[in-house]
Amino acid sequence: MIINAMEKIMLDLLDEYKDKLQLTCTCNECMDDIIALTLNNVQPRYVTNKEKIMYIKASYVDKQEMTSLVVKLAECAKIVSDRPLCKTYQKRVDANEMSYL
Ligand SMILES: [Zn+2]
Numbered sequence: 001m002i003i004n005a006m007e008k009i010m011l012d013l014l015d016e017y018k019d020k021l022q023l024t025c026t027c028n029e030c031m032d033d034i035i036a037l038t039l040n041n042v043q044p045r046y047v048t049n050k051e052k053i054m055y056i057k058a059s060y061v062d063k064q065e066m067t068s069l070v071v072k073l074a075e076c077a078k079i080v081s082d083r084p085l086c087k088t089y090q091k092r093v094d095a096n097e098m099s100y101l
Pocket of ligand 1: 025026027028029030084085086087088
């Protein structure tokens with residue numbers, strides 16, 4: 001079993017910060033878009049079982065890297081919020097604008 005620990009770490013961060021990120025839309029699709037975009041921009045940290053995610057997460061606590069992860073998340077949240085791709089907003093964007101994912 002191969003898991004990218006960053007996926008769970010980013011989901012937790014998004015959960016923690018979503019009220020502060022001024023998101024245009026908070027539907028599951030937009031949340032997934034934010035996570036996908038963020039994960040494409042951070043170094044993956046693969047582990048072989050779920051328990052090991054906690055070790056990876058612990059290694060980020062109280063470190064500058066954690067702050068930089070939050071900054072990355074905020075940047076990606078802004079990109080998605082500027083142009084949400086979910087059904088609620090889809091009619092307002094054309095295909096070219098979907099290129100960020
Ligand atoms: Zn949405």
